[in-house]
Structures are given as structure tokens and as C-alpha cells.
Amino acid sequence: MCLAVPGKVIEVAGVTAKVDFGGASREVNVSLVEVAAGDYVAVHAGFAIEKINRDEALESIRLWKELIDKDVQVQGQGTRSQDI
Amino acid sequence: MFRFRDRELGARIFERLKSLELDIRIMHVCGTHQDTLMRFGLAPLFRDAGIEIRQGPGCPVCVTTPRELEEAILLAESGKTIAVFGDMMRVPGVSRSLEAAKAAGSDVRVVYGIDDAIALANRGKELVFMAVGFETTAPTTASAILSRPPPGFSILCCHRTIPLALKALLDMGEMQIDGFINPGHVSAITGTAVYDFISRDYGMPQVVAGFEPLDLVMGVYMLARQIRNGEAKVENEYTRVVKPEGNRRALGIMDAVFEPCHVAWRGFPVLPGTGLGLKADFEEFDARKKYEEILSGLDTHIGEPEGCCCGEVLRGLMEPDVCSLFGSECTPEHPVGPCMVSSEGGCCIAFRYGR
Numbered sequence: 300m301c302l303a304v305p306g307k308v309i310e311v312a313g314v315t316a317k318v319d320f321g322g323a324s325r326e327v328n329v330s331l332v333e334v335a336a337g338d339y340v341a342v343h344a345g346f347a348i349e350k351i352n353r354d355e356a357l358e359s360i361r362l363w364k365e366l367i368d369k370d371v372q373v374q375g376q377g378t379r380s381q382d383i
Numbered sequence: 384m385f386r387f388r389d390r391e392l393g394a395r396i397f398e399r400l401k402s403l404e405l406d407i408r409i410m411h412v413c414g415t416h417q418d419t420l421m422r423f424g425l426a427p428l429f430r431d432a433g434i435e436i437r438q439g440p441g442c443p444v445c446v447t448t449p450r451e452l453e454e455a456i457l458l459a460e461s462g463k464t465i466a467v468f469g470d471m472m473r474v475p476g477v478s479r480s481l482e483a484a485k486a487a488g489s490d491v492r493v494v495y496g497i498d499d500a501i502a503l504a505n506r507g508k509e510l511v512f513m514a515v516g517f518e519t520t521a522p523t524t525a526s527a528i529l530s531r532p533p534p535g536f537s538i539l540c541c542h543r544t545i546p547l548a549l550k551a552l553l554d555m556g557e558m559q560i561d562g563f564i565n566p567g568h569v570s571a572i573t574g575t576a577v578y579d580f581i582s583r584d585y586g587m588p589q590v591v592a593g594f595e596p597l598d599l600v601m602g603v604y605m606l607a608r609q610i611r612n613g614e615a616k617v618e619n620e621y622t623r624v625v626k627p628e629g630n631r632r633a634l635g636i637m638d639a640v641f642e643p644c645h646v647a648w649r650g651f652p653v654l655p656g657t658g659l660g661l662k663a664d665f666e667e668f669d670a671r672k673k674y675e676e677i678l679s680g681l682d683t684h685i686g687e688p689e690g691c692c693c694g695e696v697l698r699g700l701m702e703p704d705v706c707s708l709f710g711s712e713c714t715p716e717h718p719v720g721p722c723m724v725s726s727e728g729g730c731c732i733a734f735r736y737g738r
């Protein structure tokens with residue numbers, strides 16, 4: 300029930316927006332967020348509950364890869380436990 | 384949409400996890416996390432890496448109490464139109480479900496969200512919306528109430544909130560928990576700072592995580608790292624949606640409409656401050672006030688279905704398939720308890736993916 304589906308805002312009119320979900324568009328209540336056309340949103344029970352930050356999405360994957368690389372390296376050098 | 388199913392990265396993280404030689408038990412409180420865990424076959428991979436993951440009380444339909452369900456059924460049978468989320472329909476009550484009440488002639492409607500319920504009320508119906516859900520859903524109810532729905536509309540408020548429930552779980556102390564995976568979409572509303580006191584007061588590591596397989600794998604890795612390093616803080620894996628301060632606008636709307644109250648959860652006693660009640664200004668939309676007389680006819684004690692262990696499953700004490708009714712007397716076709724009905728219930732998910 301806490302599932303929220305990502306969609307892209309096509310147009311906003313008052314508290315209602317037309318949102319595209321991979322080809323199918325639906326009306327969504329946007330009273331809980333400040334959005335404009337082009338924004339990505341997470342939609343739950345007919346409401347956009349938050350914006351999705353696209354740049355952050357790509358950035359987080361980059362950061363994770365970096366973190367894993369670093370952890371592997373540190374462990375390889377034998378400095379275990381405290382600093383994985 | 385955002386490449387969160389990168390298999391190669393996932394495999395590398397599992398390799399890392401294994402090399403940490405862990406033996407830990409962590410808990411999440413979200414049906415959608417449970418679904419990801421089982422659907423993508425992650426649970427056995429985590430177990431191989433020494434990580435046991437239990438689902439806590441993270442299914443809103445499941446933690447709705449037998450009494451709340453009987454309230455809805457009674458109102459339906461008293462001639463009100465009841466609007467509910469689909470998962471609620473087949474939850475067995477004392478003698479029947481909402482679905483059975485509908486089959487017997489009551490007007491029970493399945494809606495996708497509260498706006499659909501208000502649209503029905505706008506057609507002149509005396510309608511009660513069963514408002515179930517955590518912080519993800521509660522602001523949608525609050526927003527709809529603020530928009531002043533028609534006089535025939537009211538809600539049977541069953542909303543509950545997560546942070547103090549985590550505290551209550553730890554206070555009950557029924558089992559060792561080494562860390563929490565916190566629910567991404569609840570946290571999109573609440574933010575991450577609301578969990579700080581749990582890390583501080585209980586030394587509990589926590590990670591807010593999203594719902595793609597890679598989100599969960601990375602979230603567990605961040606948690607394992609904290610546990611391994613002896614840290615206890617709130618980290619955020621789901622940064623593309625969750626901000627530290629949460630969704631301020633949604634929180635403001637919730638604050639305007641609701642105030643915290645004490646409420647029981649299925650399988651739990653009354654948990655202080657974990658419910659949401661309508662503020663006095665919005666009393667006219669409170670079905671419990673509006674229909675007080677009808678509801679006063681309910682028994683004071685309404686018990687759990689016989690033999691059902693949903694309480695233990697919801698407190699994370701028991702895996703669903705350990706229940707003696709699992710898969711025999713209790714199946715999604717013929718459910719005994721709510722955890723076998725809801726698509727977020729541990730029993731239903733275990734049955735579906737063949738644990």
C-alpha cells in the first residue's frame with residue numbers, strides 16, 4: 300500500500316496534473332507537492348507524494364560504485380573491521 | 384526507469400557482504416520491501432551472507448485491528464456506503480468480511496484513493512471512507528479533508544505512524560534486532576530526522592531505502608557497514624526521493640488536520656502516539672462521532688481469528704510458513720488472517736513466491 304509509482308508530469312492545472320506512466324496518462328492530485336511539467340513524481344493512491352530527483356538517481360549509483368571500490372581496496376590492504 | 388536493477392553492481396555488493404562474515408538480524412517495516420526481497424529472490428542471498436531479514440508491522444491492512452474492521456462492516460450493514468482500498472475487502476472479520484457483506488447486499492466499494500471516494504459522495508451518497516495507511520497515505524486523507532468534502536462524507540480513521548512504533552517494538556524487547564531498514568515512501572513524507580532518536584537512544588543503526596532490488600541491496604550494505612563499524616546513525620539510501628526534512632508541505636497539511644492519538648495495532652497493545660485522530664475542527668468528517676450510536680453496538684472485545692499467528696508475524700517473531708495453518712487451512716483463496724490477504728502481508732508474499 301505504500302507502493303508509489305514513478306511518472307512524469309505532462310501538465311498542471313490547479314491541484315490536478317496529467318502524469319505519464321510509461322505511455323499511459325492519468326490525472327493525479329498534486330496538492331502535496333510543488334511541481335511543473337517535466338518533473339518526475341512518485342504517485343501513491345492518486346496523489347503525487349514527492350518529486351523524484353533524476354540527477355540524484357544517477358549520482359547515487361556513481362557514489363555507491365565508488366564506495367564499494369574503496370571498501371574493497373581498504374579490505375585488500377588488511378585494515379579490517381574499523382574501516383570497511 | 385532509473386537503472387536500479389544493475390545486476391553486476393548487485394553481485395559485487397553481495398560479494399562484499401559475504402566477505403564481512405556477518406551474523407545479524409535486521410528488520411524492515413514495509414510490505415513493499417518484503418515484496419522486493421521475495422520477488423527478486425534476495426532473501427536467500429542475504430541469508431547466505433549471514434543476514435536475516437524480518438518483516439515487522441509494515442503492512443497497513445494487516446495492522447488494522449479486528450475492531451476497526453468490525454466498525455466498517457457494521458456501518459456497511461447499517462446502510463452506509465463504505466469505500467475501502469482493495470486489500471481490505473477480503474480480510475476475515477469475526478463472522479464475515481467486507482466482501483461477504485457486499486455479497487449479502489451492503490454497498491461496499493473498492494477505491495484507488497480518497498479522491499475516488501469523494502467523487503462517489505458527491506453523487507449524494509452517505510459514504511464512509513476507511514482511511515488506512517501510514518504516513519505515505521495519511522497526507523492524501525488530510526488534503527482531501529481540507530478541501531471540504533460534501534456533508535455525506537466521513538472517514539473511519541485508521542491511519543498509523545511509524546517512528547514511535549519502531550520505538551515500541553524495541554521497548555517490547557521480544558527479540559534481538561541489529562538494525563532497521565526504514566520505509567522509503569513513509570520517509571518521503573516524514574524525512575529522515577524523525578528517526579534520529581532511535582539511533583541515539585537505542586544505539587540502533589538505520590537506513591532509509593527504496594524499493595528496487597539494488598536499493599534494498601545497497602540499503603542493507605550500508606546498514607551492515609554501520610553494524611560492523613559499531614556506528615548507530617540514520618543513513619539515506621533513497622536520496623532521489625527522500626529529503627532529511629521530508630515533504631514539508633505534506634507534513635503541514637497533516638498537522639492542520641490530524642493530531643497524534645494512542646491506538647492499538649493488530650498483534651500489539653495500544654502504542655502511545657502512533658495513531659492519527661481528526662482535530663476538533665474536522666469532527667463532522669469523523670465517522671466514529673457521526674455514527675457513535677450505531678458503533679456503540681459493537682462488542683467491547685473483538686479477538687483475532689483462531690489459530691492465526693499474524694500477531695507474531697507482525698512483530699517479526701515468526702516467519703509466515705511456520706504458522707501451522709500456512710498453505711493448508713490458510714491460503715490466498717481462503718485466508719484466515721489479514722497477512723494472507725494483503726499483497727503486502729508476509730504470509731501472502733511468502734505463499735506467492737513459494738518461500
Ligand code: SF4
Nearest residue numbers: 691692706713720730
Ligand atoms: S498463515 Fe494465515 S493463519 Fe497463519 S499467520 Fe498467516 S494469515 Fe494468519
